[in-house]
Amino acid sequence: MSKLRVAVLGAKGRIGSEAVRAVEAAEDMELVAALGRGDKLETLAETGAQVAVELTTPASVMGNLDFCVRHGIHAVVGTTGWTDDRLAQLKGWLDQSPETGVLIAPNFSIGAVLTMKFAQIAAPYFESVEVVELHHPNKVDAPSGTATRTAQLIAEARRQAGSAPAPDATATALDGARGADVDGVPVHAVRLRGLLAHQEVLLGAEGETLTVRHDSLHHSSFMPGILLGVRRVVTTPGLTFGLEHFLDLN
Numbered sequence: 001m002s003k004l005r006v007a008v009l010g011a012k013g014r015i016g017s018e019a020v021r022a023v024e025a026a027e028d029m030e031l032v033a034a035l036g037r038g039d040k041l042e043t044l045a046e047t048g049a050q051v052a053v054e055l056t057t058p059a060s061v062m063g064n065l066d067f068c069v070r071h072g073i074h075a076v077v078g079t080t081g082w083t084d085d086r087l088a089q090l091k092g093w094l095d096q097s098p099e100t101g102v103l104i105a106p107n108f109s110i111g112a113v114l115t116m117k118f119a120q121i122a123a124p125y126f127e128s129v130e131v132v133e134l135h136h137p138n139k140v141d142a143p144s145g146t147a148t149r150t151a152q153l154i155a156e157a158r159r160q161a162g163s164a165p166a167p168d169a170t171a172t173a174l175d176g177a178r179g180a181d182v183d184g185v186p187v188h189a190v191r192l193r194g195l196l197a198h199q200e201v202l203l204g205a206e207g208e209t210l211t212v213r214h215d216s217l218h219h220s221s222f223m224p225g226i227l228l229g230v231r232r233v234v235t236t237p238g239l240t241f242g243l244e245h246f247l248d249l250n
């Protein structure tokens with residue numbers, strides 16, 4: 001069986017360098033390119049890359065995906081910063097290249113994917129729900145992509161169930177004190193030396209609370225999800241948003 005030809009973009013970064021090692025260690029994959037900032041994207045075509053693993057920055061990701069999709073190179077994307085406008089632009093590119101697949105995974109770790117699922121299930125059963133994400137202080141975006149997605153999924157679950165808005169009597173507040181409002185769900189971001197990537201979903205009802213917490217303690221937690229994404233994206237044309245779709249959780 002021929003090996004999947006894989007490239008990593010953002011190969012010198014925190015998660016990118018771990019992904020390079022994971023692809024090199026995977027028996028069914030061959031690392032054909034490891035690109036950093038300033039390296040030519042043409043290398044992807046020249047080396048015959050079938051899948052690009054995109055782990056750069058919100059400022060770089062769109063240019064890289066434009067190139068990949070135009071060249072029929074599938075992509076597995078962990079980079080954050082996804083807005084409705086960006087997703088619409090990407091879908092437009094994919095319409096012009098209907099055999100190409102792109103997976104965007106707000107989080108590649110199984111625990112984080114399950115946290116999102118559990119939060120979605122629990123959200124309609126509690127009056128109050130808030131999300132707290134905690135990350136290393138080198139992270140450039142807030143709130144995290146995972147927390148944003150979690151809040152969107154919670155909001156959708158509550159909408160579908162006809163849940164009332166969460167109670168909150170706050171009449172005065174300093175800017176930011178109640179967090180960011182993501183689809184009506186407060187999301188709080190902590191940046192702390194010593195942390196990597198952590199999230200708590202706090203749910204409250206009369207007389208009880210439920211906390212769903214996940215901790216990524218090392219970048220290795222993201223690698224099985226990235227490798228699964230690479231294996232599945234080559235046979236999944238179009239846009240897939242969320243690793244759960246490749247885990248058959250839906």
Ligand SMILES: NC(=O)C1=CN([C@@H]2O[C@H](COP(=O)(O)OP(=O)(O)OC[C@H]3O[C@@H](n4cnc5c(N)ncnc54)[C@H](OP(=O)(O)O)[C@@H]3O)[C@@H](O)[C@H]2O)C=CC1
Nearest residue numbers: 010012013014015036037056060078079080105106107108
């Ligand atoms: N989905 C998931 O499970 C996870 C997602 N992430 C996300 O992945 C992204 C990267 O995170 P992290 O590794 O911590 O960040 P880093 O800053 O450590 O890494 C990003 C790397 O990308 C490089 N880069 C920037 N632009 C380009 C470009 N155009 N082409 C190639 N390389 C480029 C940077 O170079 P330079 O240093 O020169 O700028 C840097 O080496 C973030 O958006 C983060 O949120 C992170 C962990 C898990």
Ligand SMILES: O=C(O)C1=N[C@H](C(=O)O)C[C@H](O)C1
Nearest residue numbers: 080106107139144145146197
């Ligand atoms: O920047 C990080 O480190 C991470 N980014 C992703 C996010 O924003 O959700 C995934 C994980 O939280 C680590």
